[in-house]
Amino acid sequence: MAACSTGAGPGSAPAGQVLLRDGRSVAIRAAESSDLPDLRRFLAGLSLQAKRFRFFSGGVDPARIAGAIGATGPDRFGLVALDREGRIVAHALCIELGAGRAEIAVEVADDLHGQGLGTILLERLAQEAERRGVRRLVAEVLPENREMLEVFHDGFDAHVTFHEGVDRVEFPVAAWRLAAWRFPLPPSEPRPADRGKGDANRR
Numbered sequence: 735m736a737a738c739s740t741g742a743g744p745g746s747a748p749a750g751q752v753l754l755r756d757g758r759s760v761a762i763r764a765a766e767s768s769d770l771p772d773l774r775r776f777l778a779g780l781s782l783q784a785k786r787f788r789f790f791s792g793g794v795d796p797a798r799i800a801g802a803i804g805a806t807g808p809d810r811f812g813l814v815a816l817d818r819e820g821r822i823v824a825h826a827l828c829i830e831l832g833a834g835r836a837e838i839a840v841e842v843a844d845d846l847h848g849q850g851l852g853t854i855l856l857e858r859l860a861q862e863a864e865r866r867g868v869r870r871l872v873a874e875v876l877p878e879n880r881e882m883l884e885v886f887h888d889g890f891d892a893h894v895t896f897h898e899g900v901d902r903v904e905f906p907v908a909a910w911r912l913a914a915w916r917f918p919l920p921p922s923e924p925r926p927a928d929r930g931k932g933d934a935n936r937r
């Protein structure tokens with residue numbers, strides 16, 4: 735089965751409310767085409783450094799990039815994290831490369847770094863990729879992007895090789911279980927609508 739390309743709709747990706755390290759709460763759900771305007775706003779608000787780390791250029795045009803990374807299609811799916819006001823504060827993307835491999839990338843709002851959100855999004859992206867038949871995940875990371883490399887290393891035991899100025903990261907999709915085991919989430923306060931449905935932090 736082709737990676738990230740089943741007929742399953744975006745709503746099938748792992749969703750829910752999660753509590754971050756500092757007690758803030760975010761909602762994670764599948765990205766949708768209607769997210770484009772807010773994705774544009776979110777990308778425009780990232781620091782130059784974050785844009786450079788994510789897109790290998792600080793001078794990217796948020797409108798163009800949002801259209802490219804927010805596009806839905808049979809070979810890709812994304813996740814967004816929303817704050818209490820419903821604004822996007824993080825986004826992650828998985829794109830099918832064929833032969834059971836998929837490329838992943840993530841960006842988190844600058845003021846939310848170090849709260850576990852990047853790890854959680856990658857974990858859930860991998861979980862959904864596995865469900866869609868992906869076996870291995872890859873990413874390209876600038877060697878100076880220590881935060882990203884540490885997340886891949888600490889959470890997913892990723893293998894890293896340096897090639898043509900870029901660190902190429904690779905790990906089996908099943909490694910999301912490692913990250914879930916290493917960084918268990920604190921239980922979140924159930925929203926009134928969730929009461930009786932079990933743990934909203936369920937991975």
Ligand SMILES: CC(C)(COP(=O)(O)OP(=O)(O)OC[C@H]1O[C@@H](n2cnc3c(N)ncnc32)[C@H](O)[C@@H]1OP(=O)(O)O)[C@@H](O)C(=O)NCCC(=O)NCCS
Binds near residue numbers: 853884
């Ligand atoms: C790289 C990036 C995505 C990491 O996201 P993040 O949310 O800051 O990463 P995390 O918080 O998950 O991981 C960072 C730290 O939290 C820890 N952590 C992870 N999950 C956790 C959890 N559930 N609870 C507590 N701590 C956790 C990690 O061990 C790590 O600890 P350290 O700071 O002591 O090393 C973010 O820095 C970013 O958006 N950078 C700019 C864009 C970019 O570089 N994208 C990558 C392109 S490939």
